[in-house]
Amino acid sequence: MRAVRMHQHGGPDVLRVEEVAEPTPGPGDILVRMRATTVNHRDVWIRKGHPHPAYRVELPAILGIDISGEIVGMGGAVEGFAIGERVTANPYIPCGRCRYCVRGRPQYCPHFTVFNGAYAELVAIPAIQAVKLSPLVSDVDAACFPNTYITAWQMLMGKARLMADDVVFVWAGTSGLGSAAIEIAHLAGATVIASAGSASKLDVLRRLGPDLMLDHSCPDLVERVLEFTGGEGATVVFEHIGQATWERSLALAAPGARIVSAGATSGDDARMNITQMFVKQVQILGSRLGTMEDAFAAGKQLNAGRFKPLVGATIPFEELAEAHRLMEAGEVIGKVVVTAG
Amino acid sequence: MRAVRMHQHGGPDVLRVEEVAEPTPGPGDILVRMRATTVNHRDVWIRKGHPHPAYRVELPAILGIDISGEIVGMGGAVEGFAIGERVTANPYIPCGRCRYCVRGRPQYCPHFTVFNGAYAELVAIPAIQAVKLSPLVSDVDAACFPNTYITAWQMLMGKARLMADDVVFVWAGTSGLGSAAIEIAHLAGATVIASAGSASKLDVLRRLGPDLMLDHSCPDLVERVLEFTGGEGATVVFEHIGQATWERSLALAAPGARIVSAGATSGDDARMNITQMFVKQVQILGSRLGTMEDAFAAGKQLNAGRFKPLVGATIPFEELAEAHRLMEAGEVIGKVVVTAG
Amino acid sequence: MRAVRMHQHGGPDVLRVEEVAEPTPGPGDILVRMRATTVNHRDVWIRKGHPHPAYRVELPAILGIDISGEIVGMGGAVEGFAIGERVTANPYIPCGRCRYCVRGRPQYCPHFTVFNGAYAELVAIPAIQAVKLSPLVSDVDAACFPNTYITAWQMLMGKARLMADDVVFVWAGTSGLGSAAIEIAHLAGATVIASAGSASKLDVLRRLGPDLMLDHSCPDLVERVLEFTGGEGATVVFEHIGQATWERSLALAAPGARIVSAGATSGDDARMNITQMFVKQVQILGSRLGTMEDAFAAGKQLNAGRFKPLVGATIPFEELAEAHRLMEAGEVIGKVVVTAG
Amino acid sequence: MRAVRMHQHGGPDVLRVEEVAEPTPGPGDILVRMRATTVNHRDVWIRKGHPHPAYRVELPAILGIDISGEIVGMGGAVEGFAIGERVTANPYIPCGRCRYCVRGRPQYCPHFTVFNGAYAELVAIPAIQAVKLSPLVSDVDAACFPNTYITAWQMLMGKARLMADDVVFVWAGTSGLGSAAIEIAHLAGATVIASAGSASKLDVLRRLGPDLMLDHSCPDLVERVLEFTGGEGATVVFEHIGQATWERSLALAAPGARIVSAGATSGDDARMNITQMFVKQVQILGSRLGTMEDAFAAGKQLNAGRFKPLVGATIPFEELAEAHRLMEAGEVIGKVVVTAG
Ligand SMILES: [Zn+2]
Ligand SMILES: [Zn+2]
Ligand SMILES: [Zn+2]
Ligand SMILES: [Zn+2]
CATH class of the missing domain: 3.40.50.720 (NAD(P)-binding Rossmann-like Domain)
Known part of the structure; x- marks a missing residue:
């Protein structure tokens, strides 16, 4: 499959379309064909090499927090999802095992990670992070949803x-x-x-x-x-x-x-x-990122057609570097969305 | 009766024992014979003439936020209190009529006042500000209660x-x-x-x-x-x-x-x-001062003997100026209490 | 002025239009020219002589919980209201002096009363119970507001x-x-x-x-x-x-x-x-009736035009007994409103 | 190892000491040498064959909700525990994967199970259900803790x-x-x-x-x-x-x-x-059973020596059937505790 990868930190041109191996979903993962993703400040900071540990990634890296797409595969332990369903996902992933998680307070998990990897044709995501989409929501609107x-x-x-x-x-x-x-x-x-x-x-x-x-x-x-x-x-x-x-x-x-x-x-x-x-x-x-409590509640309103994200630009996947350039220029009002072919 | 009054702002010696007219309780007031009062930072700031409007008083003024004493009279509209009962009082007095008070949020009243007047032998206090004392609590301990x-x-x-x-x-x-x-x-x-x-x-x-x-x-x-x-x-x-x-x-x-x-x-x-x-x-x-909700709840614990205030010095009423001096010197650990004859 | 009074309990025909003395507003009251009122179950129960103490009234009595109207006078202690302003009012009146009221919990007041008296051309109401009306709200809609x-x-x-x-x-x-x-x-x-x-x-x-x-x-x-x-x-x-x-x-x-x-x-x-x-x-x-917290919050939505009460019948003041008949017959869907000339 | 097993429902004498295979801890489990357990109403209801689905078990069954003991082994994925540490455990086990669990509301999990198995010398328990014990707490007191x-x-x-x-x-x-x-x-x-x-x-x-x-x-x-x-x-x-x-x-x-x-x-x-x-x-x-939030919070107080459970009888493991008899007779005031050799 194709993905936009970076092998080093730097300007938008470190983001290159490459052919990479398809991800294999783990037992609890769904495999999603990406339809749309976006550019967030966080993506730009990581790309540039922001010194804060929260923004450190192993290189080469595929960035991308936001995703909307269609389920095309899944691991053996996944229940409640079907091939062909459209989903988006919460990028905030608590560890599930620490004292905060075990006590039912995942928003305070000190060992959480933030999802990266949406800049690719196929993306593996833990099924428990996914939110199903109704036909009322477009791929573009759904991609604007998670991180905001x-x-x-x-x-x-x-x-x-x-x-x-x-x-x-x-x-x-x-x-x-x-x-x-x-x-x-x-x-x-x-x-x-x-x-x-x-x-x-x-x-x-x-x-x-x-x-x-x-x-x-x-x-x-x-x-x-x-x-x-x-x-x-x-x-x-x-x-x-x-x-x-x-x-x-x-x-x-x-x-x-x-x-x-x-x-x-x-x-x-x-x-x-x-x-x-x-x-x-x-x-x-x-406050920090939101939990699945928030994802399901906000997702219900999204699915009811009550959110109309401000979209400032829609860029094809092949020109993802250009999307980063636009974002940094600060001249676009609204989200910079990247769509798959 | 005797009271400690100040006719001008200044050092501790502006606080003078004088003979003044006894206060007349309003319809909803109780008249309390003061047994003990204390010195608070607030008293010192007012005495010195702190510029903040919250610390402005009309001169001559009788200061004193904290009080414990015995009821010796009351206005005609007071219910639920009897002559001879011992009380303390909450110095935070919400207006009772503003939009916050009417909505049951007296802690946000913008028109509240803070009680002054305990530096006197007799003190008139709105009955709805009073908290009854049990025999388990000494006058000195009760005087340490309100403002802290x-x-x-x-x-x-x-x-x-x-x-x-x-x-x-x-x-x-x-x-x-x-x-x-x-x-x-x-x-x-x-x-x-x-x-x-x-x-x-x-x-x-x-x-x-x-x-x-x-x-x-x-x-x-x-x-x-x-x-x-x-x-x-x-x-x-x-x-x-x-x-x-x-x-x-x-x-x-x-x-x-x-x-x-x-x-x-x-x-x-x-x-x-x-x-x-x-x-x-x-x-x-x-947070700011406490309401009658807090006064009754904390007062119940006081009356059960669960609070033992730190008392650093106990000064007779006649030497109230000396109590202010001690407070400002900062060498006393615990409350500076002033007791009536 | 004219009022609908009852001199004894019974059927709708105990409700008679009579000439009575105008009410004199107390120091904290506003005097309201009634434009519309309604019939509630409570009115019917009181009229019939329901045995529960909450429904006992002194006879002769003027019933009527709900009101909308215009201020035509006020007591000397009223602030923040002006002649000519349109208002409605919360019928739940806490005592203001009990331990619950003093603690900022008026919804638990054991000594509350429920307002009666809207079946009259002029009505005296404590100003702290009133909610101002915007021009967006009709008299009829406003009369449907308080009790529901x-x-x-x-x-x-x-x-x-x-x-x-x-x-x-x-x-x-x-x-x-x-x-x-x-x-x-x-x-x-x-x-x-x-x-x-x-x-x-x-x-x-x-x-x-x-x-x-x-x-x-x-x-x-x-x-x-x-x-x-x-x-x-x-x-x-x-x-x-x-x-x-x-x-x-x-x-x-x-x-x-x-x-x-x-x-x-x-x-x-x-x-x-x-x-x-x-x-x-x-x-x-x-839950029971609502407080001024609720009255102001719901009133803000009423004034923004967000409530459209279901009105089932609109009856002139002179035929108020007929309005009670309709209410008891149970055939009207929506509120039975009574309007002043 | 020895365990008290039942092969059929019935009176206390269906509970028999038998030699059974030692449990193998799963990757996330700790293996605990039981020091004390108790008899709860729930154990009696299950033993008798209560018809409610919540009390159904597969036979032969080892009952026992409450446990205190010492860690003697653990699965490879367990972190934060050491051999020799003393523990108790929360018997309420949410599924961890349903919509309630994922949202951080494990107390509402509809797929929870309640732990059974403490009537044995060795017991495998999910590590995330365990609460460590301080030296201040006896084995007997700790066994009285979980279910109450x-x-x-x-x-x-x-x-x-x-x-x-x-x-x-x-x-x-x-x-x-x-x-x-x-x-x-x-x-x-x-x-x-x-x-x-x-x-x-x-x-x-x-x-x-x-x-x-x-x-x-x-x-x-x-x-x-x-x-x-x-x-x-x-x-x-x-x-x-x-x-x-x-x-x-x-x-x-x-x-x-x-x-x-x-x-x-x-x-x-x-x-x-x-x-x-x-x-x-x-x-x-x-309310129903408690979560790990409750287990850790109450456990902290237990470990501080602030709980002194009422113990009505202490019975050796071999006579566990007798402990059930005592419990049903209803003549013991306080917990019926069963202790390992
Ligand atoms: Zn965690
Ligand atoms: Zn106020
Ligand atoms: Zn009250
Ligand atoms: Zn669950």
């Missing part, structure tokens, strides 16, 4: 326990995570305030229908949120920007609000006025 | 939902708040690790029986906590120090731990590595 | 903590409570299965758009629910029928499901196989 | 979320489950009311130190509970009796109380006044 919607579901539902009475503030509403958060918050009946950083992004954001839109850089952003909420502030803040937004996240949060945080694309090094935080009795809830 | 135990109860029970399986790390275990936290954590069946900042404080701390004691300044404090907990860390961190301890609080927290924060005696300006926080999926829970 | 939507919100949100992944089974989906539950469950993103007891009711139910509709009396109702849910069952059961449905509620509940119960229109005397209940680890959550 | 303390921990902690302010009512306080509940409630700081059904049991109960003791059959039991709690009632009711106690459990429960139910030794067929239940807003929480 499952993560955002864990943040808003698993961590913040979002309810219909909440007012959610979403930073960077046209990003993969941000747009997923807007859709999830809407379907749960919540009010949504979202920000974007440019006129063209605000145009795209408008289509997602937030109840209030704000420009990142507008100097009275916090005041606008307070005004819109009758002086109280947002009851949930969806944080994935970090250093650049942290102080404003605290300032626009309502008394008792939950600030759920799972990313720091602008930097790690936050400053926080502790007294401001505790006098407001804010809850800051750190 | 109610606050610590809200932090550990109301916010962190402490359970018997938790390992609680308590900073400054001989402080008023810290020692209350150790006692509360113990009675809830939790394991307790506590720190102190000097040899003499560690001696006092030993009497509170933490499962592990550590010196604040010990360079491997975080490693010692991890070692004691089999590599996992503390599941609850009791934070009231702020800037000086914040990074270590994060480092010694277990995956999914709750860091409950209600003070910043070392300063407000924390730095936090956001990725470290969210990868661990830590919960940072800001 | 606030109660259903407490059941589904306050008690069952409904989330988007839930499958909710609603008995009697065209009843006031049932139809409110369907609308609330939908806006929270949940899947809805609803039942009705006749062909004409199923026709009306269809307009509420449940994901699955079932006839009460269909012998394989439980099997149909299991089949629809892949064998798991409903994760939330909305119970307000009682004796006639209790066993089926348990049988169609998923492992770990919440059965939220706030009514027993078919009778009180349930039988339950305890082992079946605990082996499934079901949670049975008793 | 883990179950009671899940009931009180996992389901009822017991906190220090609760008042727990425990039926049958000298039974295995009841006495475990008393110890757990005490270590969590709660107040405990417990009942027993005879003078001799009340004598034993006294040693467990409940805050109030009541005779089952005392006609004013409910009134006594209300009186002791200032009219409010118990905030948690520990239910494992069923039919005979159900109505009193509801009557003595406080508004908003949790009734946690995991047994029906007196019969399944409960009657319940639904209105009484929902007007009080009671929560009825069905």
